[in-house]
Amino acid sequence: MLKLIKYELIGKYKSFGILILLIILLNLGLISRMNHWETELLVMLSIFIGMAIGVTLLVWCINLFAQDLYDDKGYLTYTLPQRGYSILGSKLIVSAIFYIIAMCIAAAFSIYFMNNVNDFQMSLDMAGIKIKWLNIAILFLTSFVGVLMTIYFSISVTRLAIAKKRMGKFAAFIIFAIINTIEGLISYKIIDKVFNHTFYIKIFGFLQGTNTINNSNMDSDLTSLIVNGIPLNTANVIFQVIIFIVFFILTSYIIEKKIDL
Amino acid sequence: MKFDENIPIYIQIMNYIKERIITEELKKGEKLPSVRELAEQMKVNPNTVQRAYQELERENVAHSQRGLGRYITEDEEKIKMLKSEMASEFINTFIKGMSKLGYTTEEIIDILSKKLEGKC
Amino acid sequence: MESILKASNLTKSYFRKKGLNNLDLEIPLGRIVGLLGPNGSGKTTFIKIAAGILRHTSGEIKIDGQDSGVYTKSVVAYLPDVNFLYKWMKIKHAVKFYKDMFKDFDENKCKELLVFMDLDENDKVTTLSKGMMEKLNLSLTLARKAKLYILDEPLGGVDPTAREKILNAIIDNCREDSSMIVTTHLVNDIERLFDDVAFISEGKIVLQGNAEELRIEKGKSIDELYREVFK
Numbered sequence: 001m002l003k004l005i006k007y008e009l010i011g012k013y014k015s016f017g018i019l020i021l022l023i024i025l026l027n028l029g030l031i032s033r034m035n036h037w038e039t040e041l042l043v044m045l046s047i048f049i050g051m052a053i054g055v056t057l058l059v060w061c062i063n064l065f066a067q068d069l070y071d072d073k074g075y076l077t078y079t080l081p082q083r084g085y086s087i088l089g090s091k092l093i094v095s096a097i098f099y100i101i102a103m104c105i106a107a108a109f110s111i112y113f114m115n116n117v118n119d120f121q122m123s124l125d126m127a128g129i130k131i132k133w134l135n136i137a138i139l140f141l142t143s144f145v146g147v148l149m150t151i152y153f154s155i156s157v158t159r160l161a162i163a164k165k166r167m168g169k170f171a172a173f174i175i176f177a178i179i180n181t182i183e184g185l186i187s188y189k190i191i192d193k194v195f196n197h198t199f200y201i202k203i204f205g206f207l208q209g210t211n212t213i214n215n216s217n218m219d220s221d222l223t224s225l226i227v228n229g230i231p232l233n234t235a236n237v238i239f240q241v242i243i244f245i246v247f248f249i250l251t252s253y254i255i256e257k258k259i260d261l
Numbered sequence: 262m263k264f265d266e267n268i269p270i271y272i273q274i275m276n277y278i279k280e281r282i283i284t285e286e287l288k289k290g291e292k293l294p295s296v297r298e299l300a301e302q303m304k305v306n307p308n309t310v311q312r313a314y315q316e317l318e319r320e321n322v323a324h325s326q327r328g329l330g331r332y333i334t335e336d337e338e339k340i341k342m343l344k345s346e347m348a349s350e351f352i353n354t355f356i357k358g359m360s361k362l363g364y365t366t367e368e369i370i371d372i373l374s375k376k377l378e379g380k381c
Numbered sequence: 382m383e384s385i386l387k388a389s390n391l392t393k394s395y396f397r398k399k400g401l402n403n404l405d406l407e408i409p410l411g412r413i414v415g416l417l418g419p420n421g422s423g424k425t426t427f428i429k430i431a432a433g434i435l436r437h438t439s440g441e442i443k444i445d446g447q448d449s450g451v452y453t454k455s456v457v458a459y460l461p462d463v464n465f466l467y468k469w470m471k472i473k474h475a476v477k478f479y480k481d482m483f484k485d486f487d488e489n490k491c492k493e494l495l496v497f498m499d500l501d502e503n504d505k506v507t508t509l510s511k512g513m514m515e516k517l518n519l520s521l522t523l524a525r526k527a528k529l530y531i532l533d534e535p536l537g538g539v540d541p542t543a544r545e546k547i548l549n550a551i552i553d554n555c556r557e558d559s560s561m562i563v564t565t566h567l568v569n570d571i572e573r574l575f576d577d578v579a580f581i582s583e584g585k586i587v588l589q590g591n592a593e594e595l596r597i598e599k600g601k602s603i604d605e606l607y608r609e610v611f612k
Binding site for chain 1: 450
Binding site: 264265266267268269270271297300301304305306307308309312 | 411412413548549552553555569572573574575576593596597600601602603604605
């Protein structure tokens with residue numbers, strides 16, 4: 001698997017480099033507008049750049065997997081003496097690596113802009129609030145990889161039946177939509193109702209002794225969000241993890257044993 | 262080398278070698294090229310060369326020394342026989358061909374003498 | 382003699398037709414076998430199944446005694462009829478890739494072959510002509526010390542000089558402990574390389590045997606025999 005990862009990285013680093021360059025250039029462009037435009041606008045634009053890059057990256061990472069199934073390069077990839085999980089794993093890991101790098105850079109710029117919003121950082125420090133970037137990063141990353149896995153699964157299932165690229169992408173998209181709907185239904189209708197244990201991912205940390213927001217004027221959901229963090233149903237999280245594992249195993253099996261190129 | 266692919270290639274290889282023995286391009290006792298070498302030279306399957314060599318050995322035209330390779334026979338009598346055998350074959354083919362065209366024995370002898378005298 | 386490939390009752394069904402129809406084929410070690418047939422005969426289907434990128438519907442195919450899987454892929458060197466190298470690669474990347482991915486890859490042999498084929502390591506794969514591409518792919522494939530080589534139309538669309546080199550490389554690669562399956566339309570150019578030939582039509586083997594024996598028996602070249610079988 002490591003070798004596969006190595007070659008995916010070698011193969012893609014140039015295009016990826018261009019993506020990174022794009023992030024940097026766009027953000028530098030924003031920096032040049034710092035004294036002309038509203039700081040809040042800059043923050044929003046910076047975050048928007050991050051999101052756009054995220055979407056581009058997603059499409060890119062989808063192709064990492066789809067190309068081997070629909071293009072001639074599959075003749076090479078799938079005649080390698082590699083297990084299905086090895087090929088799949090390498091795609092996911094490379095995707096994760098690219099995502100982390102791209103997001104860190106994009107986020108760094110956004111944070112830079114945020115700090116300039118009326119001395120954002122100072123206000124936080126004064127209120128004794130720390131932003132737990134690591135938790136936020138983990139949340140983003142796991143969502144990204146989770147979605148990617150579901151998409152990979154949809155693509156591999158579609159490929160069993162459809163050999164044409166365009167039809168395949170269309171059908172995969174439909175399957176993906178169906179899976180997500182079903183997942184959602186199971187999540188909200190069944191799991192949420194049955195299991196109630198919640199745990200929180202803190203996105204704000206509070207220093208001891210400081211006066212936290214207990215203002216009853218504020219919206220209680222928002223308060224809860226800030227004070228406690230993002231609520232996650234424990235059972236739901238376990239459900240998502242299981243789904244990920246199931247999709248991983250199924251996709252590995254499909255690409256190793258069932259694919260007809 | 263040009264091969265007539267209607268006839269087994271190994272036989273053609275054998276004939277090729279036999280001819281060269283008769284004309285002394287390949288001297289008696291000389292070492293034959295290795296199977297691989299000849300295969301590459303002639304652009305044929307090594308197994309085909311192997312078979313040709315084996316047949317040559319069977320006919321005592323060549324013999325192999327373990328680890329050293331294959332050598333053409335030193336037996337002069339054998340080589341003379343080869344020559345007359347090949348000549349025989351040519352003649353047989355010729356006679357067959359001519360008969361097919363409708364030539365009688367006398368006509369064949371006649372035309373043959375004339376041709377040969379013309380050559381001298 | 383040990384068979385490196387044994388296919389019994391191999392069938393591949395699609396919605397409305399059968400790609401392979403109870404095909405039986407056995408290939409011993411140390412042979413070059415020509416798999417001959419027109420387009421649509423099941424040639425490519427069989428090849429792909431042997432290479433492990435297509436699944437058979439029923440029947441059995443064993444390579445070195447094993448079902449298709451990671452092991453068979455490690456002992457089968459497949460040369461497809463398409464450009465399969467990753468587009469970003471230069472020739473030297475392709476060589477390193479093969480070295481990393483296949484344990485039986487002989488880097489030195491590959492470099493020798495590249496020199497023999499007049500290929501420059503630093504060329505980008507996408508800039509190669511069809512002939513050069515074929516020579517490169519063949520060099521990579523033959524540099525592996527595989528048990529079964531499968532060459533799908535190695536001479537297709539290739540100029541005569543390149544063809545010479547390709548044939549030479551194939552002959553040079555003949556070993557007792559490996560076999561080769563070669564599919565081709567250009568029977569004439571390559572028939573002298575075959576030990577055995579198998580004619581495939583409509584998913585079945587309709588005629589097979591030793592090339593030389595067939596020449597004796599039928600009094601024809603394999604090329605002529607091909608035309609006769611598939612008229």
